[in-house]
Amino acid sequence: MLSREEVSTLLEAIVNNDSLGVTIIDKKGVTIFRNKISEKISGVKSSDMLGKHFSVMPGKKELLRVLETGIPQLGLPYSTTLGTKAIIHRFPLRDRNDTIIGAMSVVAFSDVMAMRNILEKYNLMKSKLSYYEKEIRKLREARYSFTNIVGNSDKIKFVTKLARKYASTNSPVLITGESGTGKELFAHAIHLASQRKLGPFIIINCPSIPEDLLESELFGYEPGAFSGASKNGKAGKFEMANGGTVFLDEISSLSLQIQPKLLRVLQDHRIERLGGNRGIEVDFRVIAATNKDLKDLVNLGLFREDLYYRLNVLNLHIPPLRERKTDIPLLADLFFHSFREESGLAVEEATEDVLNCFDNWSWPGNIRELKNVLEKAAISSGAKRVELQDLPSYLIVRSFTSRNGTSHPNTNLLRQSKRDIERALLESTLKEHNWNKSKAARRLGISRPHLYSLIKKYDLITPHKD
Numbered sequence: 001m002l003s004r005e006e007v008s009t010l011l012e013a014i015v016n017n018d019s020l021g022v023t024i025i026d027k028k029g030v031t032i033f034r035n036k037i038s039e040k041i042s043g044v045k046s047s048d049m050l051g052k053h054f055s056v057m058p059g060k061k062e063l064l065r066v067l068e069t070g071i072p073q074l075g076l077p078y079s080t081t082l083g084t085k086a087i088i089h090r091f092p093l094r095d096r097n098d099t100i101i102g103a104m105s106v107v108a109f110s111d112v113m114a115m116r117n118i119l120e121k122y123n124l125m126k127s128k129l130s131y132y133e134k135e136i137r138k139l140r141e142a143r144y145s146f147t148n149i150v151g152n153s154d155k156i157k158f159v160t161k162l163a164r165k166y167a168s169t170n171s172p173v174l175i176t177g178e179s180g181t182g183k184e185l186f187a188h189a190i191h192l193a194s195q196r197k198l199g200p201f202i203i204i205n206c207p208s209i210p211e212d213l214l215e216s217e218l219f220g221y222e223p224g225a226f227s228g229a230s231k232n233g234k235a236g237k238f239e240m241a242n243g244g245t246v247f248l249d250e251i252s253s254l255s256l257q258i259q260p261k262l263l264r265v266l267q268d269h270r271i272e273r274l275g276g277n278r279g280i281e282v283d284f285r286v287i288a289a290t291n292k293d294l295k296d297l298v299n300l301g302l303f304r305e306d307l308y309y310r311l312n313v314l315n316l317h318i319p320p321l322r323e324r325k326t327d328i329p330l331l332a333d334l335f336f337h338s339f340r341e342e343s344g345l346a347v348e349e350a351t352e353d354v355l356n357c358f359d360n361w362s363w364p365g366n367i368r369e370l371k372n373v374l375e376k377a378a379i380s381s382g383a384k385r386v387e388l389q390d391l392p393s394y395l396i397v398r399s400f401t402s403r404n405g406t407s408h409p410n411t412n413l414l415r416q417s418k419r420d421i422e423r424a425l426l427e428s429t430l431k432e433h434n435w436n437k438s439k440a441a442r443r444l445g446i447s448r449p450h451l452y453s454l455i456k457k458y459d460l461i462t463p464h465k466d
Helices: 004-015 036-042 062-068 113-140 155-166 183-192 210-221 258-270 292-299 303-313 324-342 352-359 366-381 395-404 411-416 417-433 435-446 450-457
Strands: 020-026 031-034 073-079 086-094 099-109 171-174 201-205 244-249 282-291 314-317
Touching: 004 183, 020 036, 020 062, 036 099, 062 099, 155 183, 155 314, 171 183, 183 201, 183 244, 183 282, 201 314, 258 303, 292 303, 324 352, 324 366, 395 417, 417 435, 417 450, 435 450
Parallel strands: 171 282, 171 314, 201 244, 244 282
Antiparallel strands: 020 031, 020 099, 073 086, 086 099
């Protein structure tokens, strides 16, 4: 405890401080204390204020507002009568029972710019931290539900119904299917329809993590576990997924060295950080996905059989787009809507010729390929309708070849094609090669003079000189 003399010395230091202007009012709003600097920077004598209600003070009565509301006002700009800039803090004074017994203002005008810069940096860092926290939460949340799965075909209806059933369980799910079929979308949807929907959804893209970092990324590490490790250690993906779902994408890429460690975590639901010696219990559900046949990899000795059976408790196979082509118009409408919303494109629909062309293509890249084709076509068109000539030439040529039983795009194909196909193919090829006529002629298997005659025949306008 301070002695009365020490307290008196401290109060005297406040009274005579050259950097701080202090004013105190009691619970009735009466001014009971002002130091010398407050008198100087306000231009109002203390003798005219002490013992009187603070409302007699010229200018804003913000200190009375703080007394009334109990809400502090911190780091606000303040102009003194000396022509200098300052920072003012106003805050309520409370007793031990949290009852407001007065209010106090403190004006700091020495090195005010440095103080203001500190406050601005603090507020900026606080805003950034809030933003990054929101972004991290987004990364740990599933984004797609079953309402995002589009299609009326029997196959997609069947697999969606099956996925909904799987969502109600806590068993591991292995999602199989070709690249671009939407395996991750189904993983998101299963999580959001499960009892774990409020928990984190942690995506682990297995091929994207370097082999030498994979173990520490999956299971975390303790401080000093290896050279360059954080001094605070780090939680792994499984630890971050506690109470939620782990999605192991492209699980087939895991090396044989990491597979037994993953198997042990899946069996025991316990992880041990790299460099640690204690087990940490983790509550998670696992969903894995692959575009390869894991059974074949097991037979080749590239994937552990026990891990395969641990993952493949429930299997969900996503059909390729070529087996659900009736869904293409619905998917196209969905993509057109997203292009308008996200990129401001004008596109609204595709012509019947475009949809017929799509129906004759095998879609090796599946839905991802369809979206890419439509996006490029929408940008190329710049209009509300995607026309046949807006499509890439490979798609027009090969889909038309499929209908006519021809195996090689050449002069014969152009002669056999109908007028609309011929024009669309010609314009699409020219666009693809930026109207380089030599390259376009070689691509079509025709001579340069023949190409010029076709350009003239269809009255195509060259956007720039050859």
